[in-house]
Amino acid sequence: MPETLALDSKEIEKKFGYSFAVRKVTLRVRRGEFVVLFGSNGAGKTTFLKMAAGLMRPTRGSLSIEGFDIGKQADEARRRIGFLSHNTFVYKDLSPLENLKFFCRLYGVPDSEGRLIDLLDRVGLRGRASEPVRAFSRGLQQRVGIARALLHDPSVILLDEPYTGLDAKAAQTLNGMLDEALAAGKTIVLTTHDLDQGLRAATRALILDRGNVVYDGSAKDTAVREAYLRYIQQGNTK
Amino acid sequence: MRSRILGIASLAGIAVALYFALVYAPTEQTMGVLQRVFYFHLPQAILSYVAAFLVGFGSLMYLITRDLKWDRFAAVSGEMGVVFTAAQLLTAIMWAKPIWGVWYAFDARGTLQVVLLLIFIAYFMLRAYLPDREKRAKLCGVFGLLGMIDVPFNYLSIYFLRTQHPQPVVSPGGGGVDPDMAKTLVVSLVAITFLYAYVFVKRLTIARVEEEVEYLTQVVLAHE
Amino acid sequence: MKPVAAIVFKDIAIEYKNKEAFSSMLLFGLLVVVVFSFAFEGSDRKALAPGMLWVAYSFAGILGLNRSLNMEVDNDCLQGLLLSPVSRGDLYLGKVAGNLIFTVLAELVILPFFIILNNLAFDRILLWIAGITLLGTLGFVAIGTTLSLISAQTRMREVLLPVLQIPMTFPVILSAVQATSLVMSEDSEGVSFPLSLLGVFSTVYITASYFVFEYIVEE
Numbered sequence: 172m173p174e175t176l177a178l179d180s181k182e183i184e185k186k187f188g189y190s191f192a193v194r195k196v197t198l199r200v201r202r203g204e205f206v207v208l209f210g211s212n213g214a215g216k217t218t219f220l221k222m223a224a225g226l227m228r229p230t231r232g233s234l235s236i237e238g239f240d241i242g243k244q245a246d247e248a249r250r251r252i253g254f255l256s257h258n259t260f261v262y263k264d265l266s267p268l269e270n271l272k273f274f275c276r277l278y279g280v281p282d283s284e285g286r287l288i289d290l291l292d293r294v295g296l297r298g299r300a301s302e303p304v305r306a307f308s309r310g311l312q313q314r315v316g317i318a319r320a321l322l323h324d325p326s327v328i329l330l331d332e333p334y335t336g337l338d339a340k341a342a343q344t345l346n347g348m349l350d351e352a353l354a355a356g357k358t359i360v361l362t363t364h365d366l367d368q369g370l371r372a373a374t375r376a377l378i379l380d381r382g383n384v385v386y387d388g389s390a391k392d393t394a395v396r397e398a399y400l401r402y403i404q405q406g407n408t409k
Numbered sequence: 410m411r412s413r414i415l416g417i418a419s420l421a422g423i424a425v426a427l428y429f430a431l432v433y434a435p436t437e438q439t440m441g442v443l444q445r446v447f448y449f450h451l452p453q454a455i456l457s458y459v460a461a462f463l464v465g466f467g468s469l470m471y472l473i474t475r476d477l478k479w480d481r482f483a484a485v486s487g488e489m490g491v492v493f494t495a496a497q498l499l500t501a502i503m504w505a506k507p508i509w510g511v512w513y514a515f516d517a518r519g520t521l522q523v524v525l526l527l528i529f530i531a532y533f534m535l536r537a538y539l540p541d542r543e544k545r546a547k548l549c550g551v552f553g554l555l556g557m558i559d560v561p562f563n564y565l566s567i568y569f570l571r572t573q574h575p576q577p578v579v580s581p582g583g584g585g586v587d588p589d590m591a592k593t594l595v596v597s598l599v600a601i602t603f604l605y606a607y608v609f610v611k612r613l614t615i616a617r618v619e620e621e622v623e624y625l626t627q628v629v630l631a632h633e
Numbered sequence: 634m635k636p637v638a639a640i641v642f643k644d645i646a647i648e649y650k651n652k653e654a655f656s657s658m659l660l661f662g663l664l665v666v667v668v669f670s671f672a673f674e675g676s677d678r679k680a681l682a683p684g685m686l687w688v689a690y691s692f693a694g695i696l697g698l699n700r701s702l703n704m705e706v707d708n709d710c711l712q713g714l715l716l717s718p719v720s721r722g723d724l725y726l727g728k729v730a731g732n733l734i735f736t737v738l739a740e741l742v743i744l745p746f747f748i749i750l751n752n753l754a755f756d757r758i759l760l761w762i763a764g765i766t767l768l769g770t771l772g773f774v775a776i777g778t779t780l781s782l783i784s785a786q787t788r789m790r791e792v793l794l795p796v797l798q799i800p801m802t803f804p805v806i807l808s809a810v811q812a813t814s815l816v817m818s819e820d821s822e823g824v825s826f827p828l829s830l831l832g833v834f835s836t837v838y839i840t841a842s843y844f845v846f847e848y849i850v851e852e
Contacts (some may be wrong), residue, residue, distance in 0.1 A: 225711060539786070552780075558838075
């Protein structure tokens, strides 16, 4: 009986007009893996992640999360996904608590205040749980975003350049939560520009170049750095 | 080949229709020679509704199949719609002013044509402000479908308004009374339909070529 | 709590805090009513009144639709909604319900001012007018929510909304004005036609938008 893959993309493709953002990417991510996805701007990292999260429709190919097809069984798939990008997706006029309550209702998970306060405590926002998010700094807003992404206990966590604009403290909090999630058996896929930040806790590293996967190996392997230099530092010469 | 046949047919058809409308058909008693405009006016109106239907149909087909050729179909039908609706409005003004003294007859059909023109124009503004091909097809597909469903609603609401406040009947009826007039109308309708089909097919071909040129431009630019 | 209800309550909560949509709709609607009332002083007020009212409602309504949309565009919150397991159609219903509540609220506040400024009577007819307001606004908001999301993705953004909205809601405005006019002249026998038209319009467009909404929001 083949195991259920956390993320299973089969020849996934995305075309914008006449150009390909993502070309025939076949990727199998097993449960519990921490995959870091590197690539220069325009390589297709964000596009791929958005398709995995169900935000973008692939022009070809199929993708499933924990066995649920992102197109045909969208609601089941999305229930299991936590997505974080540099946009926080929280409502500025509401407090963190109100925001989280709302998202709990959308995901159909219990919205008891006790549970949410605990969650806010983990991101260090317990003291400001009832202030409108508008008053927060970017780092604090991002922490609310982290709480939002994880409140429904997703088994697959997708992060699109989450360290952008984060202060050191917030980055540390994020890393802490990712480590906890990994230890709890969750699957993580992270895209970033930062080589060291990316390789910190990852188990597997991928490099995307012009929509294709050009490197796929263990994150602990030194070949990653060489490949990174080759594909990304020289991104301007075609 | 097909478009050549249509071209010849429409050329011949229009020539025949002109003869029928200007020479063959008897002169109407009250409205005089100007009434002959009606033989072109009514087919234009009919075809503007056909174009509206085709925009809706093309939009629906795109949403179902996601094949961009249907988006092209809907866009070209939309162009035909603007042209024929505008032409219908012009011919309406042509006889309305001299005969009835008003610029335009805002009866049920007349008002509907104005609203239809506005919907077509809205459709084109939407197309114009969406540079991305797929996004344009999707959003215009939705608007095209919803917009054309609106046409019968518009007709019903305008019709009700007009029956509550009856306006003097200014649309030239009388088309079906005299058998010669009826014949002329049919000839004209057939000719203008051929013209519509010819222009439609040619425009669709040009649209396809335009897309290929755009594709090649992108390929060239990508290689620089 | 069902997701659709959650969206409506969220919209209410935000609106309660910043009152942006409601206040701008109210102010703008009142402005239009006042200007029209003074412009048409002396003319046959009663005949023109329904048209004036619905012009004010339309302009205020478009403002409200834009504000409701901006709420989701800010911080890209719409993406947050799209990430959740809620179906796109349910998202649409939630926004329509929210828009309906605020627009009708603003309209019901504008109405008494309208009556006063035009020396009309405060009687039983008011209930009828309120009912027509509700039904007409439903149709307006049903198509308007869809169109606001379409126009938001164009280069012109929300400026395009009136271009799309006004021809499309012609049947709604016409029917609502006719119904109001009939009710005001105590001629209630013809009212059933425009009211049923409004009802059918709303049903058709809510159903159609429910199914095509995913095409509008997907990338």
